[in-house]
Amino acid sequence: MKINKDYLNLSENYLFSEIAKRVKAYSEENPEKKIIKLGIGDVTKPIAAPIMEALEKAVSEMGDSKTFRGYAPDLGYSFLRNAIAESDYKARGCDIDPDEIFVSDGAKSDCGNIQEIFDKDNVVAVTDPVYPVYVDSNIMAGRKIIYMPCIKENNFVPELPTEKADIIYLCFPNNPTGTVITKDKLQEFVDYARKNDAVIIYDAAYEAYINDPSIPHSIYECEGAKEVAIELHSFSKNAGFTGLRLGYAVVPKALVREGVSLNHLWARRHSTKYNGAPYIVQRAGEAVYSPEGKLAVKKQVGEYMENAAFIRKSLIDLGYEVYGGENAPYIWLRAPFDMSGWDFFDLLLKRANVVGTPGEGFGKFGAGYFRLTAFGDSENTREAIERIKAL
Ligand SMILES: *Cc1c(COP(=O)(O)O)cnc(C)c1O
Numbered sequence: 001m002k003i004n005k006d007y008l009n010l011s012e013n014y015l016f017s018e019i020a021k022r023v024k025a026y027s028e029e030n031p032e033k034k035i036i037k038l039g040i041g042d043v044t045k046p047i048a049a050p051i052m053e054a055l056e057k058a059v060s061e062m063g064d065s066k067t068f069r070g071y072a073p074d075l076g077y078s079f080l081r082n083a084i085a086e087s088d089y090k091a092r093g094c095d096i097d098p099d100e101i102f103v104s105d106g107a108k109s110d111c112g113n114i115q116e117i118f119d120k121d122n123v124v125a126v127t128d129p130v131y132p133v134y135v136d137s138n139i140m141a142g143r144k145i146i147y148m149p150c151i152k153e154n155n156f157v158p159e160l161p162t163e164k165a166d167i168i169y170l171c172f173p174n175n176p177t178g179t180v181i182t183k184d185k186l187q188e189f190v191d192y193a194r195k196n197d198a199v200i201i202y203d204a205a206y207e208a209y210i211n212d213p214s215i216p217h218s219i220y221e222c223e224g225a226k227e228v229a230i231e232l233h234s235f236s237k238n239a240g241f242t243g244l245r246l247g248y249a250v251v252p253k254a255l256v257r258e259g260v261s262l263n264h265l266w267a268r269r270h271s272t273k274y275n276g277a278p279y280i281v282q283r284a285g286e287a288v289y290s291p292e293g294k295l296a297v298k299k300q301v302g303e304y305m306e307n308a309a310f311i312r313k314s315l316i317d318l319g320y321e322v323y324g325g326e327n328a329p330y331i332w333l334r335a336p337f338d339m340s341g342w343d344f345f346d347l348l349l350k351r352a353n354v355v356g357t358p359g360e361g362f363g364k365f366g367a368g369y370f371r372l373t374a375f376g377d378s379e380n381t382r383e384a385i386e387r388i389k390a391l
Helices: 004-011 015-029 049-062 080-092 107-117 130-139 183-196 262-271 279-288 291-316 341-352 378-389
Strands: 101-104 123-128 144-149 168-169 200-204 229-234 246-250 322-324 330-334 371-373
Touching: 004 130, 004 168, 015 341, 049 279, 049 291, 080 101, 080 246, 101 107, 101 262, 107 130, 107 200, 107 229, 107 246, 107 262, 123 130, 130 144, 168 183, 168 330, 183 200, 279 291, 291 322, 291 330, 291 378, 341 378
Parallel strands: 123 144, 123 168, 168 200, 200 229
Antiparallel strands: 101 246, 229 246, 322 330, 330 371
């Protein structure tokens, strides 16, 4: 028996464990200090009432022989796939068929699993800084990875790859930088993919945070994108499903490579290795698209964005160099005085008792930057900023 040696090429996933270690050491020495965490990318608001009602109703159905449901359809219940096609696509002028939507347990699994339908020899392009799952899942598969720097000189939007890429991961609004891509720039990537026979995996996990009406919510707003792009969505950051688990992937039927429909390949993979998201969670997902659900989700996102605006403005007023936070729940700031992200982390932890995330954890070009999230409650967020002001 031999192990998959590609796993040995993974770098230690030390970012969040190192943060936890430093926070723990500080708290043990200073048990009286109240630490405010604006570091991890998890939401804090409970699931909204109209969504809970749908969930509870579905839970009761499971205990009644008349309404009990067993295995869900592998690719998702029609009630949810139809609601997604209608609200996330048709209402925005994108023509996506419910058959092109694959319901899953979240965007993290999808972005890791989707590359199973691609050959090992493909070259993968990712941004730097990057959401680490894109990199690690492709290292596990033994693929070559190239990096597209996202720096202030390009407004944290990558240039087209200089070396030929076969698979391109893009995430906008971006985690960690909180920045967005214009439709014209996204169109350039779509055109590149068309010309080079590449496939774009577009992670739209933060789509609900877009305020600026000129920013695309979906890659399918671009001309010809259905022939080159897979899009991933999550119910985690808009509706607070980080614990419930629900997401979906769009694989258009027009996406064909080497004469094979990727929609068909993904359907095969999905139905072979996955038995579907729970019925009760899909009912909760359906409620996200009801008029009451939409309103409730919009309100929660709006409250997080008030935090984002507050953090952004306060830090700018204090003279920090700040990016993001306008169409995304992340604020990306430059550590002051040319400090490293880790030195700034230690300074904030020890002198303000505030925890953020050092940019170094997201890649080489994240060095010297720092990520704060708007997912805290508003009182803690305000207190954290007061403490940063007092530094
Ligand atoms: C949070 C996050 C996801 C994960 O979403 P889940 O649906 O909870 O798995 C995917 N992509 C990015 C960039 C994220 O930040």
